[in-house]
Amino acid sequence: KWHTLIEANVDVKTTDNYVVRMFAIGFTKKMPDQVASSCYAQTAQIRKIRKKMTDIMTAEAGKVQLRELVKKLIPESIGKEIKKQTQGIFPLKDCLIRKVKILKKPKFDITKLMELHGDGGDDAGVDMMRPENEEAVNTLTADVQAAAEDE
Numbered sequence: 001k002w003h004t005l006i007e008a009n010v011d012v013k014t015t016d017n018y019v020v021r022m023f024a025i026g027f028t029k030k031m032p033d034q035v036a037s038s039c040y041a042q043t044a045q046i047r048k049i050r051k052k053m054t055d056i057m058t059a060e061a062g063k064v065q066l067r068e069l070v071k072k073l074i075p076e077s078i079g080k081e082i083k084k085q086t087q088g089i090f091p092l093k094d095c096l097i098r099k100v101k102i103l104k105k106p107k108f109d110i111t112k113l114m115e116l117h118g119d120g121g122d123d124a125g126v127d128m129m130r131p132e133n134e135e136a137v138n139t140l141t142a143d144v145q146a147a148a149e150d151e
């Protein structure tokens with residue numbers, strides 16, 4: 001209550017040809033020395049903030065792959081960037097990316113996949129530092145063995 005809720009969404013194509021729709025949300029913030037109980041933004045300010053939100057989301061998501069976009073979403077760096085950029089128009093709080101939908105996946109190309117990963121034969125993993133305990137079995141195996149011993 002007493003705040004303006006500002007939402008924006010934008011369709012962006014990542015560098016690996018995924019089309020994602022990003023939804024941003026932000027709330028206006030009262031200044032520390034403010035006396036009035038409300039902090040409503042004017043319609044022109046809302047439009048400017050929404051434009052800034054869409055520009056930032058387009059710029060941030062359009063120049064990275066989907067994997068890097070997810071890494072940006074986890075620490076909420078895009079929301080912090082929106083908050084910082086819109087400070088001059090109207091101060092915002094709780095500014096974040098609310099939802100991301102994948103609208104279109106790129107056409108799967110097996111040759112490109114093989115190009116990226118090669119034959120994959122050289123990376124077999126490393127041996128464990130210590131041998132596995134002899135009694136270590138999963139629960140299904142333990143149940144089967146217990147049933148066999150009962151009979």
